Amino acid sequence: MSDADGLRYTKIPLNNGSDRIPALGFGTLIPDPIATKEAVRISLEAGFRQFDCAERYRNEEQVGEAMRAVFKEGKVKREDVFVGTKLWNNNHRPERVKPAFEASLKRLQLDYVDLYSTHTPFAFKPGDEQDPRDKNGNVIYDDATTLTNTWKALESLVDEGRCKAIGLSNVNLAQLKEVFEIARIKPAVVQVESHPYLPEWDLLNYCKKNGIVMQAFAALGHGIEPKLIDDPVITAIAKRVNKTPAQVLLAWAVQRGTAPLTTATSLRHIEENFDISTLPDNAIEEITQGISTRVRLNSVVATGIPGFIPKGR
Secondary structure, eight states, X not given: OOTTSSGGGOEEEOTTSSOEEESSEEEOOOSOHHHHHHHHHHHHHHTOOEEEOOGGGTOHHHHHHHHHHHHHHTSSOXXXXXXXXXXXXXXXXXXXXXXXXXXXXXXXXXXXXXXXXXXXXXXXXXXXXXXXBOTTSOBOBOTTOOHHHHHHHHHHHHHHTSBSOEEEESOOHHHHHHHHHHOSSOOOEEEEEOBTTBOOHHHHHHHHHTXXXXXXXXXXXXXXSSOGGGOHHHHHHHHHHTOOHHHHHHHHHHHTTOEEEEOOOSHHHHHHHXXXXXXXXXXXXXHHHHOOOOOOOOTHHHHSOOTTSOTTO
């Protein structure tokens, strides 16, 4: 197995007909603003060319500052980096979509983004509060708009040329089908939690059939029990192929046709996560067929509340 077989540079064509997304992506859900800037800088210099952002992470400004500095130094060109960000739930009403999008662009200091997605299929009460709650502490949802109405507003952003592709996040297969069937501009990317404990094969097969890229977050399990990186199947393969469990998990994700996201703040882990190589077919088969544990780590698909964002953010 070669360390330089090119797997880390895999790109997947998008259904907009002109662009490709680097399969190996860097997620920017990092609570500390200083750590965010440093991690983005390191990941760009390590080789990552796909970045997943969101207004809900409240750090687009730091991500943008780090990218701008690296671009200015001439180390990496803007056109070589695929940047996606996401619309938060309180901005789902069609009239709020464009202002939210423009605010993200401004914070990121970019003229365009490569991908703009809904963060969840849930609409929250419109307004400045990202986490609107009633007196009992329950989220206030907005029944006055639908995901398909929001999608039509996203389509208009593509028409204006400052957003190359649009997508969905944290949807189930039924929700994806509903949008896909009415869409004038089809979803290019669907971002969901996916890993060997939650492979989402039906969703992946639908995406492949319809030219949609499935982006997989929590590809390493997010450090939550049961820990994927401690799974005996994964650790045995890692030892056999002289790679770390994280590298095995990311290689499996890319080789099955998804675009995994991973987040790290240390130089060692960022470089490790980019240093993946192709796994032999029998290892892919062992992971796919030999792991029967089924666990969802993030309940955002049921509530619209992202489980990985620290409270208070």
